Structures are given as C-alpha cells and as structure tokens.
Amino acid sequence: TPPVSLADESLFYGAVLAIYLFSPLSVFSLLFVTAPYGKHSRAGWGPSIPPPIAWFFMESPTLWLSLLLLPFGKHRYNPIALSILSLFFLHYINRTLIYPLRLSRFRIPGGGSGFPISVVAMAFGFNLLNAYIQIRSVTHYTEYGGRAWTCGIWTASRVAIGLGIFFWGMAVNVRSDLSLLRLKAGGSGAYKIPRGGWFELVSCPNYMGEVAEWLGWAVVARSPAAFGFALFTAANLVPRARSHHQWYLKKFEEDYPRSRKAVVPYIF
Ligand code: NDP
Structure with missing residues (x-):
C-alpha cells in the first residue's frame, strides 16, 4: 500500500473544506460580477485566447493530474x-478533448469573443484542486467495506439512482451544448433564441445537465468530496444561468418565451 503522510491527509481534508467554503463565496461574488466570457465578455480582463484552446488547457488537469495521482x-x-472514476473520466474526456474540438469545428473564423487568460487561470487552478480532491477521495480516502457499500439492495438502489441522474444529466448537457454550437454556426456567429427540447423549459439546459451529472456522481460516490463538488457546480452555474436568462430577456425583449425559466424547469 502506498504510504500516506500526515501532510497528504491535512492537504486532502483542507482541500475538501475549501471546496465547501468556495461555494457560498462563488454564489455571492457571481451575484455582482458575471464571469467575463461568452455572452458576458467585456473589456478590462486582460488578453484573451481562442475558446477551444482555453477549454482544452483549463480542463486538462482533470485528465493528466488524475492519471498521475491514480497509482x-x-x-x-x-x-x-x-x-466510479470512469464516470469522472467520461465527463472530462468530453469536456477537455471533444468539446474544444467541436468548438473549433463550429467556430466562425473571426467570430465570437476570446476567452480571457485571467479566467482560464482561475478555472485551471480550480480544476487542479478538484481533480486532486476527487481522485484522492475515490482512490484512497473512501472506505468501500462499510455498510454504505455492502448493504445489498440499498447500495444497489442508491447506485442505480445516482447512475440514472448522472447519465441523464450528461445526455442533456452534451446535446444542449451541441445544439448551441450548431445554432451559432448556423447564424453566422450571431446569438439566436435556442428552441426545442429542454430549451423550451429553461434557458440553460446545458448547465441544468451539468449540475445533475455531479449530483448523480455524488449519489454514487457518496463522499464529502463528491457532494462538495456538486454543491460548487450548482453555486457556479445557477448564478450564471440567471445572468444568461436576464441577458436573453434583454436581448430578445419581444420574442423571448416568457414561460421559460433560467435553469430549473417551472421554478427558477
Ligand atoms: P454557454 O451556454 O454560455 O455557451 C456554450 C456555447 O454555445 C458557446 O460556444 C457559446 O458561444 C454558444 N452559445 C451560447 N448561447 C448561444 C446562442 N443563444 N446562440 C448561439 N450560440 C450560443 O456555456 P459555457 O461556455 O459557459 O459552458 C460550456 C460548457 O461547460 C457547458 O456544458 C457547461 O455546463 C460547462 N461548464 C461547467 C462548469 C462547472 O462549474 N462544472 C463551469 C462552466 C461551464 P459564446 O462562447 O460566444 O457565448
């Protein structure tokens, strides 16, 4: 068994605590400052790089750091x-490799805004921290011998529900991202009102799917680390969905469907 030093234990539990503390901080700061990329791009955030490179770089620790820590x-x-880890890798193979390839495939040359390096740096830092937390939690700090993992029908039901939520969320997330990219390419790079599927109920089904995915992962993994990540994802994406929704209502004042919510159907 690889040795665990006290330093690693302190780092791990400190990092898990940090992710819980970041969540309310994230909600609070995003109420006042919307992350300046995509629809909310604006001057004053320093130099930018093309979005496909930004996504590849900032999400990459979830693959390389995870593989380095696994042994x-x-x-x-x-x-x-x-x-459990294969779910994490499945999501991040899409986000780190497939999504940037799709972004560049559907990108209109010269169209759209760049991605500020300052935001890339923050996201890269978060992904370093989160990859460390999730991989160490699953491969080292979670114990698989207790009742939570050996109680036949209860364990099977919990895992089945968690997997259902995860795969539903991933399907909605990937399909909605693809619809948005196609919409953009079809409109010569201009923003349009997305229609069809979950877009009829919420402005940001891709964010709804992403939050569901990590909630499902947390139900399966059943660890403080996984629940912390699900909480952080919601703390990051729900305020951004609210900003997107307000942006749509302002931009398409006349035409935007009034019954549509930001991210939770019929509710918010
Ligand atoms: P957005 O929905 O803002 O944008 C996705 C893509 O679609 C962008 O290329 C965007 O162009 C384009 N687009 C969006 N709306 C329209 C429209 N109305 N018409 C035409 N094109 C449009 O998502 P994000 O870029 O914020 O996120 C991408 C993915 O990353 C999502 O799946 C999200 O869930 C995930 N993510 C996860 C986070 C987490 O905390 N786990 C954090 C952030 C994102 P443009 O960029 O020019 O606006």
Missing part, C-alpha cells in the same frame, strides 16, 4: 473505485 491510491485496483 498512489490504496484502492487503485478496486473495481468499485475504478468504476
């Missing part, structure tokens, strides 16, 4: 731990 976990050969 140090005492559960590195445990099939339960590896199955």
Whole structure:
C-alpha cells in the first residue's frame, strides 16, 4: 500500500473544506460580477485566447493530474473505485478533448469573443484542486467495506439512482451544448433564441445537465468530496444561468418565451 503522510491527509481534508467554503463565496461574488466570457465578455480582463484552446488547457488537469495521482491510491485496483472514476473520466474526456474540438469545428473564423487568460487561470487552478480532491477521495480516502457499500439492495438502489441522474444529466448537457454550437454556426456567429427540447423549459439546459451529472456522481460516490463538488457546480452555474436568462430577456425583449425559466424547469 502506498504510504500516506500526515501532510497528504491535512492537504486532502483542507482541500475538501475549501471546496465547501468556495461555494457560498462563488454564489455571492457571481451575484455582482458575471464571469467575463461568452455572452458576458467585456473589456478590462486582460488578453484573451481562442475558446477551444482555453477549454482544452483549463480542463486538462482533470485528465493528466488524475492519471498521475491514480497509482498512489490504496484502492487503485478496486473495481468499485475504478468504476466510479470512469464516470469522472467520461465527463472530462468530453469536456477537455471533444468539446474544444467541436468548438473549433463550429467556430466562425473571426467570430465570437476570446476567452480571457485571467479566467482560464482561475478555472485551471480550480480544476487542479478538484481533480486532486476527487481522485484522492475515490482512490484512497473512501472506505468501500462499510455498510454504505455492502448493504445489498440499498447500495444497489442508491447506485442505480445516482447512475440514472448522472447519465441523464450528461445526455442533456452534451446535446444542449451541441445544439448551441450548431445554432451559432448556423447564424453566422450571431446569438439566436435556442428552441426545442429542454430549451423550451429553461434557458440553460446545458448547465441544468451539468449540475445533475455531479449530483448523480455524488449519489454514487457518496463522499464529502463528491457532494462538495456538486454543491460548487450548482453555486457556479445557477448564478450564471440567471445572468444568461436576464441577458436573453434583454436581448430578445419581444420574442423571448416568457414561460421559460433560467435553469430549473417551472421554478427558477
Ligand atoms: P454557454 O451556454 O454560455 O455557451 C456554450 C456555447 O454555445 C458557446 O460556444 C457559446 O458561444 C454558444 N452559445 C451560447 N448561447 C448561444 C446562442 N443563444 N446562440 C448561439 N450560440 C450560443 O456555456 P459555457 O461556455 O459557459 O459552458 C460550456 C460548457 O461547460 C457547458 O456544458 C457547461 O455546463 C460547462 N461548464 C461547467 C462548469 C462547472 O462549474 N462544472 C463551469 C462552466 C461551464 P459564446 O462562447 O460566444 O457565448
């Protein structure tokens, strides 16, 4: 078994605590300052780079750091731990490799705004921290022998529900991202009102799907680290969905469907 130093334990539990503390901070700051990329791009945030490069770079720690940390976990050969990890990798193979490729495929040359390097740096830092937390939690700090993992029908039901939420969320997230990219390419780069599917109920089904994914992952992984990440994702994306929704209502004043909510159908 690879040794665990006291320093690693302190780092791990400190990092998990940090992700819980970041969540209310994120909600509070995003109420006043919307992250300056995409629809909310504006001057004053320094130089920018093309979005496909930004997404690839800032999400990349979730793949390379995760793979580097994997061999140090005492559960590195445990099939339960590896199955849980495969969900994490599935999401981040899409986000780090496939999504940037799609962004560049649908990108109109010279169209759209760049991605500020300052925002890329913050997201890169968060992904470093989160990859460390999630991988160490699954491969080392979670114990798979207790009642939560051995109680037949209860464990199976919990895992089935979590997997259902995760895969539903991922399907909605990936499909909605793709619809938006197609919409953009079809409109010569201009923003349009998205229509069809979950867009009829909410302005940001991609964010709704992403929040669902990490909630599902947390139900399956059943760890403070996983619930902290789900909470942080909601704390980041729900305020941004609210900003997107307000932006749509202002931009398409006359035509935007009034019954549509920001991110939670019929509610918010
Ligand atoms: P957006 O919905 O803002 O944009 C997605 C893409 O669609 C962008 O290329 C955007 O162009 C384009 N687009 C959006 N709306 C329209 C429209 N009405 N007409 C035409 N084109 C449009 O998503 P994000 O860029 O914020 O996020 C991308 C993915 O990353 C999402 O799946 C999200 O869930 C995920 N994410 C996850 C986070 C987390 O905390 N886990 C944090 C942030 C994102 P443009 O960029 O020019 O606006």
